[in-house]
Amino acid sequence: MTEPIKEIAAARSVEAVYTGGTVRWSANGQKLFSTCTNVVRVIDLEDNSARFVKIDKFLPKTEFFSYTIGDSEDELRITCTAVDKNRNRLLVAYNNQVIREYTIPLDPSTTKPELARTWKTMHTAPILVLEFNEEGNLLATGSADHVVKVWNLVEQQCTHTLKGPSVVSAVVFGKNEKLVVGYLEGQLHLYNIMKGAPKKHVNTWNSHNSHITALLQVPDSRVVIALSRDQTMSIHETETQETLRVLPLYESIESGAIGHNGNLFTVGEEGVVKEWIIETAKLIRKKRISSAQIDDISYDVVSNRFLAVSAEQNLIILDFENLKITRQIVGFHDEIYSCCLLDKNEGFMAVGSNTSEIRLYNTKTLDCQLIRGHTESVLSVVSPSWDTTLLASCSKDNSIIIWRLVTTSEDSATLIPLLAATGHANTVTALAISNSAKAPFLASVSSDCTIKLWGLGDLGKMKDVKIDAERDLVEQLPKLTCSSTMVAHGKDVNCIDISESDALIATGGMDKLVKLWQIDTHKMQLGIGGTLSGHRRGVGDVKFAKHSHKLASCSGDMTIRIWNIAEKSCLQTISGHSCAVFRVIFARNDTQLVSADSAGIIKIWTIKTADCESTIEGHTDKIWSLSKNRDESEFVTAGTDGRIVVWKDVTEEKQKIEDEKRREAIEQDQTLTNLLSQKRYSDALIFALTLAKPFCAFKVINALMSEDSPEELSSSIRRLDMRQIEVLLQFCVKWNTNSRSSPVAQRVFYEIIHIIEPDRLVSMPGAYGYIESLLPYTQRHMDRLDRAKQDVSLFDFVWRQMRSAV
Missing domain, CATH: 2.130.10.10 (YVTN repeat-like/Quinoprotein amine dehydrogenase)
Incomplete structure (x- = not known):
């Protein structure tokens, strides 16, 4: 290419899709709902093709994610999200303690989620945990204000407010309307949330001395597993309230999940996924998947895959059977230092950044x-x-x-x-x-x-x-x-x-x-x-x-x-x-x-x-x-x-677009000239307003005002629809700011207020703004005319006195 570069435009870009927080699976296991500061990005795991979004007048831009939930201009920051068991509702909590509920359609590829409702939780600190019960009719919100609130989503009311000893770090619904809450300082509280229960707080387990990072309900049982950064896990029975076991895991655990085989999978500071037998804490297999700490792991039973989230904001998809990495998504590049295109077709790009x-x-x-x-x-x-x-x-x-x-x-x-x-x-x-x-x-x-x-x-x-x-x-x-x-x-x-x-x-x-x-x-x-x-x-x-x-x-x-x-x-x-x-x-x-x-x-x-x-x-x-x-x-x-x-x-x-614009302008000017030469002023006025050309409209109105018939301008304005009248009023506001063009503006405005009923004129969008803009300049023009009239009267008086003296 030898032609000089005059303009460049963004064709493709790698944007942030995850900046920390929670990531949730969709119902079919093909999409992820990831937190990206103030919005939720929806990532399609099955369709690897890039998505093209028209953001530039020259080129469409390629984006990695399918679409975005929320407003990117919103100043609020997302603190956590939750998806119910049927995965047809997405709840998003913000740092002002407000929760928004979005309805997820059956086919998100054709219809985007819609905002169903918004409510303020009355927490006094950011919400850190959102958790549905198995039926999806109850929601628990855990906050940094040490409080857990239980919400009945059917009746849309808060049923319980449970005060704890420290910041809430994990929540899980147990069997028979029990709720287990884990706290930052290692305590575990068991609550009875049954309606009419005489006592809400029924037990405290002090099995850990550090941050409770995850609480897991063992399927088809009344057993809850607690994972902690003190390198242990504890197993509790919610009905008998006893601690069954406290077992060592020899690693600071950040998150865990239970697979379809009933085994426990954990991740932590070592960057390794480990599989354990729950009853004995026997390590069955492990695999390193990241050089950095892994903050979260979740299992999707539909696709039989794990999602691991690293501390470097990378999303890693793992096959359940062999823990093989099938997909890696960089959620956010902290700072990029170098890029290099590879392969003879430049089909790959190596990126060096603020990571190893x-x-x-x-x-x-x-x-x-x-x-x-x-x-x-x-x-x-x-x-x-x-x-x-x-x-x-x-x-x-x-x-x-x-x-x-x-x-x-x-x-x-x-x-x-x-x-x-x-x-x-x-x-x-x-x-x-x-x-x-x-x-x-x-x-x-x-x-x-x-x-x-x-x-x-x-x-x-x-x-x-x-x-x-x-x-x-x-x-x-x-x-x-x-x-x-x-x-x-x-x-x-x-x-x-x-x-x-x-x-x-x-x-x-x-x-x-x-x-x-x-x-x-x-x-x-x-x-x-x-x-x-x-x-x-x-x-x-x-x-x-x-x-x-x-x-x-x-x-x-x-x-x-x-x-x-x-x-x-x-x-x-x-x-x-x-x-x-x-x-x-x-x-x-x-x-x-x-x-x-x-x-x-x-x-x-x-x-x-x-x-x-x-x-x-x-x-x-x-x-x-x-x-x-x-x-x-x-x-x-x-x-x-x-x-x-x-x-x-x-x-x-760009050159083609500019050439096309010039060609269109020449054609439009020629059309307007032809209409004026044929004295088809009404058609010329409609043409000028349709193209939003104020100077052309000004020329047409001048020609109409110079016609012998004073009714010509009035009849031309009567032919206009309300949208064209609105455009003409906008032109009048501009013309009225200049003393040379103000007579045209005043005449047009006079005709409009005599042709259109006041109610229709006032109902026009921006009508009050047009009037407010016209008034100060109109008053200035009137003052100038008054001064000119006084000057003419004085001149006439002096002239008559001079003639009588002669």
């Missing part, structure tokens, strides 16, 4: 896999142009890992680790891979102020390595050998790039300098190539031009500089950003630049004139990643707000 896993996305379906390898945040991911199945990643754990993309099916792939590189004494901040495969190499920079060169000549000979998931991956992989190391900058090194010929490397650091490094590819050695100085703040990014001896750099001083590499001089300084510029890339045969800053603003520049062609508010916070696809038809940005946005060049589409 690499997120591997399918760019079409937006489905994701979490690839474990690093132990700390991944700061950069890059792929060579000569083999798009290779990926290099670096991390705050001071290491580098080389991966290979292996396609497992048409829409699925994974990353297989090949090599690791260790040697940097601090965080590895950025990577770059050679542009040619003749003498391939990897260059890395670090917060230890050094640059390292790693030869990749033996990469093709690598064999698969057996990996132990319980051990550190970097320790198990074969190691790359560093061929050259040099101290690059006086402070942290932020960025690196390699020239198209693989002869030079450019680095930028917090010492405000851009440095050049020569590469001897035969010996794989670095040499000093020069220093480019001029920036007044740390350098955020450097990029070589592909087809010229130029280098672009951007900085915290809010400028972009273009350098002549041969002469080591600054050719151009481009200003326009209002804050630090973090990323810059060349586009359109090095004739344009695309830059991104710390405020989330993207700018497109024409280098020759230093003109900004377009400014886009792409993100709400810092943009850390800016990249492009091979043909420069799309750009990918990501940053601190956790969003990944794919932008498409819509210059051609």
Whole structure:
């Protein structure tokens, strides 16, 4: 593509679908209701295809979720949700202690849930727990105010208010109208909620000394299981009120679920799903599914699957039979540092973020896999142009890992680790891979102020390595050998790039300098190539031009500089950003630049004139990643707000739309001219009002007022319907603000109030607003006319006196 970029628009994006809280299954086990701050996202687990929503005048935008329940503009925050047993009602509790009930249709794909009712619970603190009884006619609400309220949903009234010793953390309905409540400090209270019961609080169990995280009713029994962070579970009989057992689980438990086989499944701080026999707490099987803590697990009997929710807001779907991960959904990217397109068709995208896993996305379906390898945040991911199945990643754990993309099916792939590189004494901040495969190499920079060169000549000979998931991956992989190391900058090194010929490397650091490094590819050695100085703040990014001896750099001083590499001089300084510029890339045969800053603003520049062609508010916070696809038809940005946005060049589409608008305007002007020349004024007025063109309407009314017949304007206005009258009144308000056009406005308003009955005029939407807008300017015009009349009278008197004196 060679045409200059004038406009880009969002084509696809990865948005937050879960930001913490509760996630519920739908009735058929095909959808999830996940909490996302102030709305509930509905995620379709069966349909992997992306959903297109029209949000841009040029392009539809792809979203991951099916639809949203609630108003995204609402300032309230959701604290918890609940779905009844039949899963035809969704209850949502907000931080103002209000509950909204939504009716879930049988086929949510055709009809969205509707708000059935809203009620205030009278709790004095946020509601933390919502729980239905088995029949779905009772609801328990547990709050941070230490109170549990029981609601009869049929009669729509609160039947019980139960005060406890501390913050409510778990609630479950037992058999024979019993209610068990768990508290933050480890107490368990048993309540009798039968109507007319003489005593509500019937027993207290002190089996735990820490947070009760889950209460589970064992099916077809009167037994309730309590799970706690004190690494134990307790089993209680609600009818006899006795504690049957207290058993050790050797892990701080966060959540649990009972499968169809009657066994207990727990998750906790280890990131492992464990299956236990309830009576003896015998561990049957376990499987690690996350490197982070797992906060919740729930079982869906219809689809025979588990849903696990990690502390990093990832949703993991597990098959019951073998605990195999069948789907992974990233609920929310905390902060994204780097994105890289993979595969020859660019069908996958690797994402490095503020987590130790690499997120591997399918760019079409937006489905994701979490690839474990690093132990700390991944700061950069890059792929060579000569083999798009290779990926290099670096991390705050001071290491580098080389991966290979292996396609497992048409829409699925994974990353297989090949090599690791260790040697940097601090965080590895950025990577770059050679542009040619003749003498391939990897260059890395670090917060230890050094640059390292790693030869990749033996990469093709690598064999698969057996990996132990319980051990550190970097320790198990074969190691790359560093061929050259040099101290690059006086402070942290932020960025690196390699020239198209693989002869030079450019680095930028917090010492405000851009440095050049020569590469001897035969010996794989670095040499000093020069220093480019001029920036007044740390350098955020450097990029070589592909087809010229130029280098672009951007900085915290809010400028972009273009350098002549041969002469080591600054050719151009481009200003326009209002804050630090973090990323810059060349586009359109090095004739344009695309830059991104710390405020989330993207700018497109024409280098020759230093003109900004377009400014886009792409993100709400810092943009850390800016990249492009091979043909420069799309750009990918990501940053601190956790969003990944794919932008498409819509210059051609915009030009077509503008050309179409101009053609329509010419046709409309010609039609209006024809109507006026034929003296078809009534038709011309209707045409102008239909197109909402005030100047055209003004010309038509002027022509009607200049006609010999004074009834012509009145008859033309009588032909208008109420919508056209409303548009004409809006025009009158604008015309009345100018003394030149006010006579037309006054005449039109005079005709309208004499033609339309007062009741109809007042019932028109915005009628009072039109009158209020007309009055002050009308009064001003009247005052001006009064003064003119006085001046004329005075002039006439003086003139007569002068003539009589003569």
